[in-house]
Amino acid sequence: MKRREAIKLTALATLGVAVSAQACPSKGSCQTDSTKNRNLMTPKDPKKLTKGELKHTPQITLGDKDANGYTLVEITVGQGGIIHPSTQAHWIDFITLYVDKKLVGTTELEAEISRGAAAFRVKLDGAKYVTANAGCNLHGIWASTVTL
Ligand SMILES: [Fe+2]
Incomplete structure (x- = not known):
């Protein structure tokens, strides 16, 4: 027994x-979600972003369409020459991409060795907009949308 x-x-x-x-x-990635800020953040004035808002707002760049119809969508976190830091205490831990409202990709990022950037190949035929979300462990989840 x-x-x-x-x-x-x-x-x-x-x-x-x-x-x-x-x-x-x-x-x-050892922090649990309860230790990360998961609040949805919005700029106070979308037409005049502060430095902190520029640092966290994903920038979406559309690239070429490949032979199979997939368009390159690149996302970097930080705008206006400001790059979000990537340290063990403060980093972009995920990026997600939506086409219209459909989740089409997500990536989890490790602190220090990677920074807030991701690229996806997606079909955009007939789509109206793409939205990227980026999660900063300290400063919440930030979004950008590009109308097609
Ligand atoms: Fe941050």
Whole structure:
């Protein structure tokens, strides 16, 4: 009986380690969402962004359309020459892309080794707009939209 319980506990502990390792593959992603600011942020005056707003607002650049009809959509976080920092304490941890209201891509970013940038190839035929969201662990989620 004791041996069976020991095997069961070992199996559960192994499973726990595996789940934990998957949820926290590296140092930069070990913060839980409760430690990140997940508030949706909006600029006070969209026509006159402050430095902090420029630093967090995703910039969307549309590129070429490939032979299969996928358009390059590049997103960088920071505008007007201001680049958002990427340190263990402060970084852009994700970028998502929506075409109209449909989620078409998301990327999770590690602190320090990467910064707030992502690129996607998407079909935009008939679409009305693209929206990018970028999440700063300290300063919330920021969005930009480009009308097509
Ligand atoms: Fe930030």
